[in-house]
């Protein structure tokens with residue numbers, strides 16, 4: 125399963141160097157590596173993968189510029205990580221479940237969330253956390269690593285009910301591997317042998333803390349050994365390799381071979397091209413030259429080159445796709461900008477029924493809103 | 507009782523924001539005591555996500571300003587261990603909403619190692635955490651859970667509302683022989699500046715501050731809510747001639763019950779303002795303390811102006827959730843006009 129990278133190229137980041145044990149299909153340019161076997165994906169699926177990755181890149185750029193204009197609050201960019209996000213989601217079957225973090229915007233979209241709902245929470249509206257019926261995505265997880273035992277539990281529930289054709293895919297960061305919840309979730313996953321795939325998006329940084337400071341282990345994938353489950357490292361900037369690894373792990377989760385355990389920990393080796401969030405300034409703690417070597421391996425360029433090489437994409441189709449995604453993102457922004465949340469929402473959905481006490485609190489707020497006008501509430505507290 | 511007036515003593519001072527005063531406080535303590543160490547997520551090279559530990563890494567080096575793995579139970583548990591060796595750890599929790607993984611370490615151990623060891627061991631440690639809402643932060647970044655920690659015997663809980671107090675309370679917390687939860691109102695991290703002495707000083711952990719003298723009603727509050735309470739008091743003084751006393755508790759555990767009841771005995775009316783949910787909040791404790799100590803002076807029901815019994819909403823609604831000056835004014839009038 126291990127594909128080797130170009131020997132000795134000194135511009136290749138150590139984490140994805142040929143002597144490391146990592147699955148790759150495309151080289152840094154997007155040409156297929158000599159011994160690589162390209163997964164069996166139809167041209168239509170390849171174009172879907174490409175278009176969704178392009179859309180994710182465009183979404184990211186618009187979101188960052190919107191944040192700068194004050195139209196969005198803090199946003200966690202995903203540039204460089206879209207390829208892995210989209211490839212893992214496209215490897216899912218419709219019935220599979222996705223546990224995203226605050227950074228997996230594209231993963232959510234690629235598993236059925238509409239784009240406008242991704243913008244809404246960033247504009248302060250909880251509406252976007254209401255997942256539509258039939259879309260198997262959990263609201264994003266912000267407290268680090270808390271999703272890991274929960275994803276395990278959902279996969280366990282499916283297994284206990286004989287529904288092992290439903291797999292659960294759980295995202296987490298490299299920083300998340302330091303939390304107790306990561307250990308507990310993976311340990312349970314191994315002990316109860318549940319149909320779950322854990323994807324660690326190792327983007328080399330947890331805000332300002334580099335991967336080497338997070339763990340003394342050489343790789344994150346090797347932590348899987350301690351739980352008795354498989355650990356796989358994949359070039360996370362190579363969408364084809366990620367698709368292959370994720371598909372195989374999901375297949376094993378549903379139908380393990382003799383002696384195989386269902387769960388897999390995938391270490392998707394990536395790089396956070398941008399800031400941690402729009403509130404962060406990476407120049408304080410990392411060297412720009414580090415970013416450059418990773419930018420040479422941009423997932424968008426690699427998949428694009430591959431599709432051109434294969435004759436699946438040409439410049440006409442490329443610009444048609446570009447127009448389409450720009451329109452889709454613009455429409456999503458327009459929709460999201462129309463969302464308004466009534467202050468009544470504060471007391472709703474805390475319990476199935478609003479308790480009397482909370483209703484009193486809502487009535488009191490509404491009394492005040494009538495007595496004074498709404499402007500009185502938006503005066504800056506400071 | 508002390509107040510900010512004590513800055514006017516002619517000593518060398520700098521005009522600092524609250525977060526700068528915290529940075530200055532850490533700097534001052536670390537410079538005079540080698541055993542003080544800062545540890546946490548992004549506190550070193552990055553200087554903290556709010557810059558509260560800015561320049562400390564450059565000044566004191568990586569053995570005293572320590573970027574840790576992302577693990578709050580690890581950070582606090584390790585700090586308890588460090589404290590057993592004579593060091594004085596000042597761990598940072600990046601946001602109050604991310605303290606929960608450390609909860610077991612805090613309540614089962616930091617809070618009670620002294621009693622478990624019958625006074626043999628103790629945990630001199632200050633856990634710093636930004637808390638509270640109002641900065642348009644994402645979900646889980648705006649929590650005010652001070653009541654969790656006030657409920658735990660063995661912990662002290664502190665929350666400054668001015669730059670001067672921030673430095674002085676931090677110093678007193680670091681010098682304190684017991685564990686202190688030091689809650690920093692991030693809404694006012696950069697809201698205003700104040701003269702802060704460059705030399706070391708303490709603000710006592712056992713005294714509330716009377717921020718405004720008044721005779722009609724006592725308003726009890728702390729942290730970021732002190733400002734809207736003062737604004738409400740000023741507005742009502744002008745518009746309705748209501749004379750409001752504003753008490754900033756500063757230390758939430760142990761409470762300065764003397765200042766609380768003395769004020770109430772004078773005014774006979776009370777409103778408590780906190781941004782945490784109303785039910786089970788510290789307001790209930792203060793109201794009951796007043797009833798126990800000064801019932802005969804009471805002239806009106808005690809009013810609580812607090813957050814909803816609901817999770818903090820996302821930012822489009824946070825202005826409705828938090829007690830604004832308008833809500834505080836309305837509550838004061840209702841109580842005074844009872």
Ligand SMILES: Cc1ncc(C[n+]2csc(CCOP(=O)(O)OP(=O)(O)O)c2C)c(N)n1
Nearest residue numbers: 227266267268297298299300329330331604
């Ligand atoms: C329990 C907890 N502690 C701290 C934080 C603050 N925080 C948010 S993101 C982050 C770094 C996460 O790094 P990583 O897991 O590598 O994910 P990435 O952001 O790189 O995708 C931290 C410390 C949090 N959200 N939750």
Ligand SMILES: [Mg+2]
Nearest residue numbers: 297298329330
């Ligand atoms: Mg990371």
